[in-house]
Amino acid sequence: MSDAWIIVTEEKQVAALVAAAKGLGGKITAIAVGPRALADAAAIAGPDEVKWVDAKGIPVEAYAGSVARLVAAALPKVVVASGTVEGRVLAGATAARLGAAVIPGGLKLSALGDRTVVERADLDGRVVETIEAAGPVVTFYAGDDVASEGFAAVPVEPVGTDAAADILVEKTEPAAGAGAGINQAAVVVSVGRGLKKKDDLAIVHDLANALGAEIGCSMPVADDLGWVEKERYVGRSGQHIAPQLYIAIGIRGAPQHLEGIRDAKVVVGINNDPDAPIFKFADYGIVGDLYDVIPALQAALGK
Amino acid sequence: MKTVIVYKWARNAEDAVVRNDGTVDWRNAKMTAGEDDFAALEAAKAIAEGDELIGLTIGDGDASWALARGVLQTISVTDASNLTDNASTAAIIVAAMRQIGGVDAVVIGDSEEYAGVPVALAGQLGWPAIAHVSSASAVDGRVQVVRKQGSSEQTISIAAPAVIAVSAASPEKKTPGMKEQLAARKRPVTKLTLAAIGAASDDKVSSKGTRLPETAAARIFDGDPAAAAEQLVAALRGEGVL
């Protein structure tokens, strides 16, 4: 049994962070850095207590020193943060203060005597590695989101901070393609380098029309080939989307691409290579030539 | 600004083969720089603005990687090994940076695999950090960075000294040509040992092995395309997504 702190910088994964920390069997303290609403969301996610740092509209990273001091004073054995850009910075500062090991990719935590066991995703999620630590550990959570079980709210305690670091947001603009239809679409039909020539996009458009879907693509189709607008490519450096249905046609399933569809509900892969990594990620797949499969899908949809 | 570009030189994870029993075969994995590192180097050049720019790598990093991309001097900590604990890796970088001294900005690739290194580094230096940066420059003695956050793009200004972790948006488009590689040969490489910088190379954690994740495999329909398509459509209707 060990006590844990969780560092909360966005509402999205709060419940999952708490659930992961529960594996340790000890007391869980959440420290929320951001607006009051964030602290309130943490309060009903199941921790034993919540501390709140009011970020007052400046970048959360500016409070790294304060958060580190607060958390380290409690000498927790484990600190869990989400793997977001801000969460990581706060956790890194905390780890330095605690003299803790830092392990990205955390999925599952448990205590083994006085040691901590972290199961973490490695090699782009292709394996799970089991790591044991004798001393304190800081990990970034990389598992699935879980639905909050609706716990009773615990009190939120505002905490004072040291002077914030000198970080200012000078400008915020919508990112390229933020308004593109693909971001709101319920169904996205996405095409990769499996397509042989630009003219063949016609059959992809036909399928998208039949499904009422928006067109997406992998990066090379937009970037190197220029067959589809740049605003429509999906992935790490393109759009991050959360459609109900994502159909990846002739897309290998490179980790950078998959990053963009982590929040999609149902993923379908269509690829003529049965070993394509997309089939490890997708919920459904058809192994076959897209030039055979697309017309067949059209026909099946008409039935 | 006096800037350090930290680049990693490690076995390419994409080449690692995962066996059926979940163990990993690294034998065919080639050593490469991190996929974000070239973008980090571009940002570092912009921040240095012609001031001193020093390449730093730990382990058996190839100095010519940085030198051929326009860095004039590099340091490598030759006897450091590849560690699981990202904080231990960061500690070695910190020790090397103390040797360099007077650094205003350290720029490093923000790799998914070693997502803890830049932030642990900032923590140990006690410097502010910004991660997932796409480009950077120096403006009036401060570092200005651009990063994508959700559906918006932020321009952030941060006082030096600072740690800037950069993510590449695409593969490197142009690799160094013959003249650049030749020039790299003539530039100085300083080799340091852990003992010389007063650092240790020990993991605070131990790996107990790897296994396959227990994700449910995709339901695959193969064989006749018409039949497969019909089965898929039926399944998707069952899921309520059509």
Next chain:
Amino acid sequence: MAGEEAGEIDFDVIVIGGGVAGAVCAYQLARAGKQVVLIERGEQPGSKNLSGGVFYCRVMEQVFPNFVDDAPIERRITRNVLSFLNPTSHFNIDYWDQRLAEPVNAVTVLRARLDAWLSEKCEEAGVMVMSGVRVDSLLFEGDQVVGVKAGEDELHAHVVVAADGVNSFIAQGAGIRAKEAPQSLAVGVKSVIGLPRTVIEDRFNLTGDNGVAYAVVGDCTQAVAGGGFLYTNKESVSVGVVLRLDDLEAKGLTSSEVHDHFLQHPAIAPLLRDGELREYGCHLTIENGPRMVSHDVTRPGLIIIGDAAGFTLNTGLTIRGMDLAAGSGIAAAKTIVRALELGSYGQQAMDDYRNQLDATFVGADMKTYARAPEFLEVPRMYKEYGLLLADIFHDIYNHDTTPRKHIAATAFGAFKRSKMKLFTTIGDVLKGVRAL
């Protein structure tokens, strides 16, 4: 450095292509104290290379005295299986000999690892390895080759070595080679299938680092001229087909179809069962090396080695390219060291390369096997003989309650049914004996 255009020289020698040929040549030159650059277009040497993978590696002992112990080899081949494959039967000649292990005669290799190791050795010896650079063309002064051009950049040297593989755009660009005729070329398609070490050892009856090489003819290629191969590595099996381009086209098949058919053949599939695909690739190789090598292999200031020159022997049972690549690299290095000492790099100095080749197994073997391609053009090789052998043995083992005959009579019966003419067969046998 004694150069005609001293001052402009960046290196004594520029070697284009980091395959076996280029690496061995560059290494030998650096060991002789010469300034050498090895230019490879891949991100790393070996990253783009593909071989079936049996390396007749005795020649490497001349370069690296402990080659077999030091290099990343996979297995030592002590068992050779020649397999005649028919749709529902196979006839195997299985030759196992522990003597093949000591001294080591042939080993399996994976090129990504071997080439990376060779390039490391080159760097240790002082070669500058430039990766990620594609040489576009040669630089000439009159008819003398004086360097190379890549993108905007130019490098100058006394001698340039073209080791850029089977397509050798360098040799083509220099007007030495025309685009090769399809009947001189074959396409190889290969998969590497991962299997646990213990499974490989049990399945192929192997112990320790010993390995087996299968050469397969017949139904594996769906009657396209060519053959199949299967070689064991430590934790994987390299398996694939090599198909003559012109015949493939004539039969209207694609190389990947033939490859897939081979891997799914009932005689092959069980050997690969439960394996995982690790690599898949396609590469040209040389069908008729002796014909290709009949063109020039030098120009003033230029020497062509390895596949770029045509040094590959396809005997039907084995493809030998890597050992000849190494041998030609050694011969070229000797010529160049001499030329550098004399300070003369004209045609006459380069011509010494032919003598150096003739003094080694490379020159001799290219002559010995000059007729092999002709023998391999015999279409019966790819179908009828396998069926005939299977029929003979079917008659021997198929105890269908008819009275038994002597083997000779059985064979003759099967032969008569096969509709092959006795004289054609004798002709083929003689051709084979003379060619191989």
